[in-house]
C-alpha cells in the first residue's frame with residue numbers, strides 16, 4: 001500500500017499528512033508484543049500490518065499505511081454497545097448492571113464489585129457481557145441484527161461478522177463463559193449465558209478497517225453524530241458517559257499511564273487496534289496486531305503518544321481563552337446606526353450617544369466565557385442607559401450559558417440600564433438561548449432586534465424621543481441624500497417645483513392602483529410597504545404607510561407635481 005493513499009507525492013503539502021507519513025515510517029520500526037493468539041484465529045494475522053487514520057468532526061480523513069485491511073473490532077466494540085444501552089435504557093437501569101469504576105485488573109478478570117456484585121465497568125469483559133445482554137430484540141437473530149445495525153451506522157457503511165474469528169472465540173472462550181455463569185449466579189445476567197456470549201463474541205468479531213474505527217471515534221468527537229453520514233447515533237449526554245468511562249477504563253490496567261502520557265479517552269482491542277477521541281476535534285485509529293501483556297497494541301500506544309504530543313491534544317492542555325468572548329465594545333456617540341438623521345439629531349446624538357453601549361460577543365458561550373461576557377455587560381451598564389449585546393458572532397450557547405443569561409436579564413430588571421439583545425436569530429445553534437429567554441418571564445422583557453443596527457437605531461430613537469426639535473417643513477434640499485452633489489442653482493430649481501407634505505405616524509401615503517401623479521422624496525422618517533391580503537381571492541394589495549418610527553418623528557416628504565407626459569421626467 002502506498003505510504004499515502006490517493007495523494008500524489010508532489011501534493012504532500014498538507015501538514016497532517018506529512019506528519020502521519022513520517023510518524024508511520026518511524027513507528028514501523030518499533031518492535032515488541034505479539035498478536036493475541038489466545039484466540040487462535042487472531043494469532044494467524046500478519047504482525048507487520050500497520051495503519052493510522054484520523055477523521056475530523058466534519059468527515060475529513062487522513063490515513064497512512066494499512067488502513068483498508070479488515071480486522072475484528074474486539075473490545076473497541078464495548079464503548080459503543082455501552083452507549084447503545086444508555087441510549088435505550090437510560091443511566092439508572094444500566095448502572096444496575098454495570099458500574100463505572102476502573103478495576104486496575106486485567107480486562108478478562110473474573111471479579112465483580114462488592115457494591116452490588118456488579119461488573120466494575122463496561123470496558124472489561126464482565127461489564128461488556130452484562131451490557132451485551134441489554135441489546136434489545138425478541139430473538140437472538142434480532143439482537144444480532146440490531147448490533148450490526150449499530151456498528152454499520154457508526155461506520156457509515158454495512159458491516160459484517162468475521163465468522164472464522166467468531167468460531168475461534170466461541171470454541172476457546174472458556175474464561176468468558178466462567179464470567180458469564182458467575183454473573184448468572186449473581187443475577188447480573190438473566191438469560192442463558194451461552195446466548196449472551198454468542199452476541200458478545202459476535203460483536204467482538206465485527207469486521208472493520210482503520211478508517212471505519214477513525215470515523216466511529218470521530219462520531220464520539222462529534223457529539224454522537226456520524227461526520228460522514230450526518231446521522232445522529234448517540235445523544236451527546238451519553239457520548240459524555242462513554243468518553244468518561246473510556247478515559248478511566250478504556251486501556252485497562254494501563255489506563256493511568258495512558259491518561260498521563262496521551263490524555264485522550266481511548267479504547268483498545270486485542271486484534272491490535274486502538275481508538276482515541278479528542279472531543280470537538282478528531283477521532284484516531286491505529287491498527288498494528290502485536291499487543292503487550294495488558295492487551296494494548298504496542299505501536300498503537302506509541303502512535304497515540306506522538307499524535308497527542310505533536311498536536312497538543314492532551315485533554316488537560318488548556319486551549320480556552322474565555323476573555324476572547326468580548327470582540328469589542330463601543331458607544332453610540334461614536335458609532336451611529338445607518339438611519340438618516342437631521343443635523344439637530346446628529347448633534348444631539350453626539351452629546352447623548354455615550355448613554356448607549358454596544359458589546360459584540362463571539363465564539364462559544366459556556367460558563368467561563370458567559371461569566372466574562374456578563375461581567376463586561378455589567379461594567380458597561382454602570383454608566384449606560386442601554387446596553388446592546390450583539391450575538392452575531394456567537395455560534396453556541398450551552399445550558400449553563402442560557403441559565404446565566406436569563407438570570408442576568410432578571411437581575412437587570414428595574415435597573416437604570418436596559419439590556420437589549422441583537423442577532424439572536426442569526427444562528428439556529430442559539431435557539432436554546434432564544435427558547436430560554438422566551439420561557440422565562442424575565443426574558444420577555446429583554447428587547448430583541450434582528451441585528452445590532454436595528455437595536456442601535458431603536459436606542460437612538462429613545463434618546464431623541466425627549467428632544468423637542470423645531471422640525472419646520474422647510475429645510476435644505478441639499479440635506480437629502482438623493483440631491484447630494486447638486487449645485488446651489490440646481491437645488492433652487494428643485495425647491496421651486498416641490499412642496500412639503502407631512503404625514504403622521506401610521507398614515508397611508510399611497511395604495512397600489514392609485515393614479516401615479518406624484519413623485520415622492522422621503523426627507524425624514526421611514527416608510528413601510530405593507531402587503532395586505534384581501535378577499536377570497538387572496539389578492540394582495542400593496543400599501544405604503546409611514547412607518548411607526550419614534551414618537552417625535554413624523555413622516556415628511558416633498559412631492560413634485562407629476563410632470564405632464566410630454567415634459568422631461570423630474571430630475572433628481
Ligand SMILES: NC(=O)CC[C@H](N)C(=O)O
Nearest residue numbers: 074075107204269270295
Ligand atoms: N481486550 C479485548 O479486545 C478482548 C476482547 C475479546 N473478545 C475477549 O473477550 O477476550
